[in-house]
Amino acid sequence: MLQIPCPWCGVRDETEFRYRGDASRSRPAADAGAAAFHAYVYQRANEFGWHVEWWLHFAGCRRLLKVVRHTESHEIRAVTGPQDEPPAGPP
Amino acid sequence: MADTSPPQPAPARRAASGRYSAWRLLREGLTGQRGWTRAWAKAAPRPHYRIVIVGGGGHGLATAYYLASEHGITDVAVLERGPIGLGNVGRNTTIIRSNYFHPDNIRFYEFSLKLWEGLEQRLNFNSMVSQRGTLNLFHTEAQRDLFTRRANQMRLLGVDAEALDRAQVRRLVPLADLDNGRYPVLGGFLQPRGGTVRHDAVAWGYARAASAAGADIVEHCEVTGITQAGGRVTGVQTSRGAIGADLVCLAVAGHSSRLAALAGLTLPIETHVLQAFVSEAVKPLLDVVLTYGAGHFYVSQSDKGGLVFGGAIDGYNTYAQRGTLPMAEEVAASAMTLLPGLARLKILRQWGGVMDMTMDGSPLITLTPLTGLILNGGWCYGGFKAIPAGGFTTAHLIACGTPHPLAAHLGLTRFASGHTVDERGAGPFPYAH
Ligand SMILES: Cc1cc2nc3c(=O)[nH]c(=O)nc-3n(C[C@H](O)[C@H](O)[C@H](O)COP(=O)(O)OP(=O)(O)OC[C@H]3O[C@@H](n4cnc5c(N)ncnc54)[C@H](O)[C@@H]3O)c2cc1C
Ligand SMILES: [Zn+2]
Numbered sequence: 001m002l003q004i005p006c007p008w009c010g011v012r013d014e015t016e017f018r019y020r021g022d023a024s025r026s027r028p029a030a031d032a033g034a035a036a037f038h039a040y041v042y043q044r045a046n047e048f049g050w051h052v053e054w055w056l057h058f059a060g061c062r063r064l065l066k067v068v069r070h071t072e073s074h075e076i077r078a079v080t081g082p083q084d085e086p087p088a089g090p091p
Numbered sequence: 092m093a094d095t096s097p098p099q100p101a102p103a104r105r106a107a108s109g110r111y112s113a114w115r116l117l118r119e120g121l122t123g124q125r126g127w128t129r130a131w132a133k134a135a136p137r138p139h140y141r142i143v144i145v146g147g148g149g150h151g152l153a154t155a156y157y158l159a160s161e162h163g164i165t166d167v168a169v170l171e172r173g174p175i176g177l178g179n180v181g182r183n184t185t186i187i188r189s190n191y192f193h194p195d196n197i198r199f200y201e202f203s204l205k206l207w208e209g210l211e212q213r214l215n216f217n218s219m220v221s222q223r224g225t226l227n228l229f230h231t232e233a234q235r236d237l238f239t240r241r242a243n244q245m246r247l248l249g250v251d252a253e254a255l256d257r258a259q260v261r262r263l264v265p266l267a268d269l270d271n272g273r274y275p276v277l278g279g280f281l282q283p284r285g286g287t288v289r290h291d292a293v294a295w296g297y298a299r300a301a302s303a304a305g306a307d308i309v310e311h312c313e314v315t316g317i318t319q320a321g322g323r324v325t326g327v328q329t330s331r332g333a334i335g336a337d338l339v340c341l342a343v344a345g346h347s348s349r350l351a352a353l354a355g356l357t358l359p360i361e362t363h364v365l366q367a368f369v370s371e372a373v374k375p376l377l378d379v380v381l382t383y384g385a386g387h388f389y390v391s392q393s394d395k396g397g398l399v400f401g402g403a404i405d406g407y408n409t410y411a412q413r414g415t416l417p418m419a420e421e422v423a424a425s426a427m428t429l430l431p432g433l434a435r436l437k438i439l440r441q442w443g444g445v446m447d448m449t450m451d452g453s454p455l456i457t458l459t460p461l462t463g464l465i466l467n468g469g470w471c472y473g474g475f476k477a478i479p480a481g482g483f484t485t486a487h488l489i490a491c492g493t494p495h496p497l498a499a500h501l502g503l504t505r506f507a508s509g510h511t512v513d514e515r516g517a518g519p520f521p522y523a524h
Contacts, residue, residue, distance in 0.1 A: 001416050015417050019407040019522055022361070034507070041519050042359040042450045042506040046348035048410050071362070072410045 002069075005079050008061040020054035023066050047071060052086060107132060107303055111215055130295060131302035136309045139335035140168045142489060143327055144342055145314045145350060147171025149180035149290075149475065150467045151342035152297035153482020154489070155306040156214075161483070162490035165305030168336075169298075170329060172313035176294035179344045180475065182444035184367050184401045186380050186389065187476040188225045188285035189250055192241045192514055195500040196453065199480055201250050202497050204284060206479030216296030218289050219394065225285030225380040226255070226263060228429075230274040234384055238280045245282075255279045266376055268431050274385035285380060287391050287399075293478060317354040317464070324354070324463035340465040340489055345410070345445030347455075347468035354461050358468075359450040359506050361521040363404040364443040365472045366414035368422065370436040372396030381429075388425035397439065400426060404448065404472065406522050414443030446472055451511035452524030456485050456494070457503040465489055466503065471524060 002014035022044055028036040051071050056064050068078040068086045078086040108130045109115065119126050142158060144151045147169045158164040169175075187207055189200035207220050229235045242252035257269055260279045269276040302308055309331070316328030317339060326335035341350045345362050372395050380391040387403035402422035405415055419441060426433055447469045449455065454477065455469035467485040470477065484498035494502060500512055517523040 013417075014415075021520060021522065022408075038507045039357075043357045044348070044359065044361050044450075044521075045352075045357060046361050046408065048349055048362075051408055053408065069407075071408050074409065074411060 002074060002076070004055060004065070004067060004076060006057050006060055006063075006065060007079060007081065008063060009057065012057070012060055016057060016059035017055045018058050020056055020064070023052045023054045050077065054082075108299060111217075130299040131308055134168070134302075134307035134309050136168060136170070136312060136329070136331050136334050137307065138333075139326070140307070141166035141337050142168070142340065143334060143336035143338070144169045144340045145327065146178070146341065146343035146346075147175035147294075147298070147308060147310065148178040148342060148344055149293055149297070149478035150344070150470070150481045150485065151340075152294055152301055152308070153478050154340060154342060154467065154485040155301035155308075156297045156304065157483045157486035158489060159301060159304035159306060161486055164490055167301075167306040168334065169301070169306060169308045170312045170314055170327070170334070171308070171310050172330070174310050175298055175308060176291055179444040179446060179470075180294045180478070181291050182367060182442060183290055183472075183475040184389065184391070184399050185287040185290045185475065186225065186285070186391065187220075187288055188282050188380075189476075190225065190227070190241065190245060190252060190280070190282045190285065192244060193512055194244065194248060195512060196514065197245055197248050197250055199484075199497050199501075200476060201248070202483075203477050203480030206483065207288060207476075208284075210296070210479060214296040214300045216292060216299060218292035218296050220286070220288050221394075222284050222286040223379050223391070224281050224283045225382065226260070226279045226281050227382045228260065228267075228276050228279045228384045230276060230385045232277070235277060242280050251282055251284050253281045253283065255281055263379055264377065264381055266430050266432050267381070268429060271428050271431075274428065281379075287380060287393075288475075290475060293475075297478075297482070314350065315353075317350070319354070319461065322462060324461060338463050338465065338489060340467060340485065342467040342485070344468065344470060344474065345447055347447045347466065351459070351466070354459070354464055356459055356461065358455075358466075358503075359519075360447045360469055361408050362410055362445050363406070363448045363522065364409050364411060364414050364445050365401065365404045366418055366422070366441060366443045367399065367401045368419070368438050369393070369440045370398040370400075370433070371439050373398070373436065383425055383429045386421070386425040386428070388422060388429065390426065390430070398433065398436065404446075404522065405443075410445050412443050412445050414441065446470060446474075448521035448524060450506060450519040450521060451513040452515055452517065452521075453512035454481070454501055455503055456481065456488060456498040456501045458488070459503060
């Protein structure tokens with residue numbers, strides 16, 4: 001069971017959240033071209049290690065959170081609001 | 092339409108382990124069981140191969156076998172970082188079926204099912220192929236319509252599918268609570284030729300046959316780099332030294348992204364974990380593969396008597412081969428809703444396997460942007476049933492340089508060209524497939 005420290009609600013069980021995928025992708029400019037949109041929509045680094053990802057706290061504050069989590073140990077390093085840049089940590 | 096008749100068996104080669112037969116069993120029994128030899132040879136890597144296959148799971152081993160049997164290519168190594176068969180090929184819930192919706196998928200999985208039907212004779216290895224039928228239950232009228240459409244699609248392509256009403260479902264699975272308050276069962280769809288296969292025996296059977304044909308199966312050999320020169324692959328770096336190759340095929344299931352990254356490629360894949368569970372053994376009480384339609388839950392009974400069951404993926408990117416409690420609880424809850432009679436059964440074992448979840452939920456058997464690098468991956472949670480067809484068509488791609496007609500829809504370029512094969516219509520969200 002993951003325990004996600006929501007900046008608004010405190011530490012809560014993973015069952016209160018919904019996973020919403022890789023948060024490292026940002027939408028290309030409208031005229032960026034098909035290759036840029038292909039990369040945005042389909043290609044994923046799928047890191048073995050630290051992964052920046054979206055979690056929706058649907059059974060709490062209902063905010064979308066940015067979580068930095070390790071994909072092997074499941075350790076959570078940072079949780080921020082959606083606009084924030086998570087603090088850089090050890091690689 | 093491509094020729095989907097199963098290929099004729101290759102001329103029988105004598106395995107180094109000898110032919111297995113009732114006569115052999117009898118003879119060994121009379122001579123103190125001293126005549127059995129290793130089923131496959133433990134090879135040390137040579138400095139160069141024509142073909143290097145990375146990953147000794149079902150798809151890697153089957154590819155090596157079909158390269159030999161269909162194309163006469165035996166200068167082949169299968170490099171496996173651990174012992175063979177400990178990946179997903181030995182972790183799945185062993186279900187085989189071809190009840191897909193997309194015509195291209197139906198043809199591919201039906202070809203696989205036909206190969207399963209002759210596999211034991213062909214490999215001379217008992218993999219306990221059991222066509223006990225797979226039964227998908229439906230609980231709403233909309234779901235019935237969806238299943239009907241799928242079944243019609245299958246029948247149009249000559250694949251078996253039958254609609255069952257409640258009484259027929261009750262006869263087939265007296266154990267199921269068809270009137271449960273929340274999701275009463277309205278009926279089901281049966282694919283009589285679906286069933287289960289002893290998964291470990293699939294790895295062993297293909298390994299034995301590939302090894303007998305001349306391929307090297309190299310265990311404890313982790314690939315750590317992919318070497319290139321002049322824009323094409325020249326070999327791999329491994330924990331047992333550099334190995335040259337004319338062509339490298341990745342068949343590493345949940346690790347495709349990591350291996351592709353070694354070649355500088357990014358894939359439309361996320362890695363997720365799926366769990367499986369086995370109960371204590373009980374007398375025979377379920378003789379079909381049963382799938383619940385109001386949640387993600389499927390169950391069959393193994394020949395040892397344990398109930399083997401599973402559910403959906405845990406739902407977030409992970410390379411941890413374990414699985415967590417919330418999904419175990421959800422699977423148990425589904426089990427209780429459908430089969431309340433199981434309430435007293437103890438779960439003996441639980442495990443997880445990490446899998447490539449693709450952006451459209453369909454696999455990849457494909458050339459890559461790097462010349463000489465071929466990818467067999469993206470199997471999501473359905474790649475066990477696909478092992479014979481996956482190996483067969485991957486061997487074709489390696490030997491001929493062009494996709495086999497049955498796997499032509501599984502190329503990497505389908506995402507850019509808009510030809511995704513999305514069975515569920517869930518969109519580019521791997522956790523949703
Ligand atoms: C719990 C669970 C239940 C499932 N149930 C079903 C089912 O009922 N029906 C169905 O059709 N499918 C099912 N699947 C899916 C199916 O098991 C997989 O899609 C399929 O086995 C994957 O192909 P494989 O057998 O080649 O993979 P694997 O057996 O995982 O083979 C890949 C191999 O690559 C090796 N490897 C990885 N990295 C390296 C490296 N760097 N160097 C060398 N070797 C490496 C691994 O050690 C592994 O042995 C299930 C999966 C899971 C996890
Ligand atoms: Zn919150």
